[in-house]
Amino acid sequence: MQGMNSSNVSVARVVSLHLHPAESGTPLQAVNEIEVVAGKGILGEPRYFGKISRRTDGPSRRQVSLIEREQIAEHAATLGLQAIAAGVVRSNIETEGIDLTQHLGKEITIGEAVLLLYEGRTPCAQMDAICMGLRGLMENNRQGVMAEVVRSGRIHCQDLITIRP
DSSP states (O other), X not given: OXXXXXXXXXXXXXXXXXXXOSXXXXXXXXXXXXXXXXXXXXXXXXXXXXXXXXXXXXXXXXXXXXXXXXXXHHHHHHTTOSOOOTTTTOOSEEEESOOXXXXXXXXXXXXXXXXXXXXXXXXXXXXXXXXXXXXXXXOXXXXXEEEEEEEOEEEETTOBEEXXX
């Protein structure tokens, strides 16, 4: 992880925010802030907002996706790439300074919002379209996490991330 080791990062924070497009498979849109709604997801996010779970007939827990920039940089280096640009791995929130999978089952505060990190993301075939082999690298807790919104609020780029007690 060139230039992004833990000694360079003193606090956990949001480094970029992205919204899925209405048309599946097209690039995500970078934004400076998002508004999350408890039990629903990101306002204006067509991929997850207000979806109903087929299993439970209640709100889907798949509301927000997060991944660490450090993890993305490690994958890029393994694949011989200079970098993988922000938003390309199709995650809503890209972070720095926190190991998200280490905190599965915990709540985090970002800006005004509280999210519950509940499971690892499932890497899709689009990851191999970025670079062949990326999907395989994004398994075994190296793919970011999914979260559900516990408390509504706004999240901005550069907001600090704290683990709730």
